[in-house]
Amino acid sequence: xxxxxxxxxxxxxxxxxxxxxxxxxxxxxxxxxxxxxxxxxxxxxxxxxxxxxxxxxxxxxxxxxxxxxxxxxxxxxxxxxxxxxxxxxxxxxxxxxxxxxxxxxxxxxxxxxx
Amino acid sequence: xxxxxxxxxxxxxxxxxxxxxxxxxxxxxxxxxxxxxxxxxxxxxxxxxxxxxxxxxxxxxxxxxxxxxxxxxxxxxxxxxxxxxxxxxxxxxxxxxxxxxxxxxxxxxxx
Numbered sequence: 582x583x584x585x586x587x588x589x590x591x592x593x594x595x596x597x598x599x600x601x602x603x604x605x606x607x608x609x610x611x612x613x614x615x616x617x618x619x620x621x622x623x624x625x626x627x628x629x630x631x632x633x634x635x636x637x638x639x640x641x642x643x644x645x646x647x648x649x650x651x652x653x654x655x656x657x658x659x660x661x662x663x664x665x666x667x668x669x670x671x672x673x674x675x676x677x678x679x680x681x682x683x684x685x686x687x688x689x690x691x692x693x694x695x
Numbered sequence: 696x697x698x699x700x701x702x703x704x705x706x707x708x709x710x711x712x713x714x715x716x717x718x719x720x721x722x723x724x725x726x727x728x729x730x731x732x733x734x735x736x737x738x739x740x741x742x743x744x745x746x747x748x749x750x751x752x753x754x755x756x757x758x759x760x761x762x763x764x765x766x767x768x769x770x771x772x773x774x775x776x777x778x779x780x781x782x783x784x785x786x787x788x789x790x791x792x793x794x795x796x797x798x799x800x801x802x803x804x805x806x
Contacts, residue, residue, distance in 0.1 A: 613794070615794065617797070623799055624701075624786060624797050624798055624799035624800045625738070625786060625797040625800075626797070627794060627796070627797075630794060670737075670738060672738075674794065674795070682728065682740040682743055682751060682753075683728075683730070683738075683740065683788075683795060684740070685730075685737050685738040685739070686737060687736065687737040688737060688738075
C-alpha cells in the first residue's frame, strides 16, 4: 500500500544553517506530494506541494522537488531561522484512492537555535 | 482566508464515556476527513465522508466511531465508549477539488 518514510528527528540546527529533511514514498498510482508544518500548539499547515514528477514546490524559502526516479520529495531550506522551529510532515495523496486520503510520515521535529 | 475550525481545542474525559468532536469545514467544500495523531506518532487517516456517507475508513475506525454531518456546516466525530488508547490529537480536514485543509485539532485526553 501507499506509505511515506521520513527522516527521523529531532534535528537541531544553528540559525542560517542549511536544512534537509529526507522523505521517500511508496505509491501504487501517481500521487501528489506535500509537506505540512505543525508549529507548537497549532494544527497542520500546508507548506508546499507538487502534483507530478519533476515539479518543484516552494514556499517561505523551503523547496522540495518531486523525484519519481528516486521516489523522493526531500525538503530543503538554504538558511533556517528560529521561527522555522516546528514539526515537518511529508505526506502523499494518491488520486487513485477513493476519497483521496492522505498518508503521512512520522514527522521530523526541527529546532533552530540562535 | 477561509479555514477549518474545530471545537473544543482540548477535551478531557473518563474512560468509557462518549465524546463528540466538532468540526466546521470550509463552506464550499464537499469532502470531509478525520485523522488522528497519537503523541509522538504519525498522523493516521480515520475516515472520509462525501455526499452524506462514509466513502472510506481505516482499520482504526471501528464500531466505536461514527461520523455525522448533522446540518449544513458541522461535521462531527463521535467515540461511543472511550478507551485510554483513544488519547490523541484529532484533526478534521476538508477539500473541494484540490488539496485538504486541516483544522487546528482537538486534543483528547482519556483518563
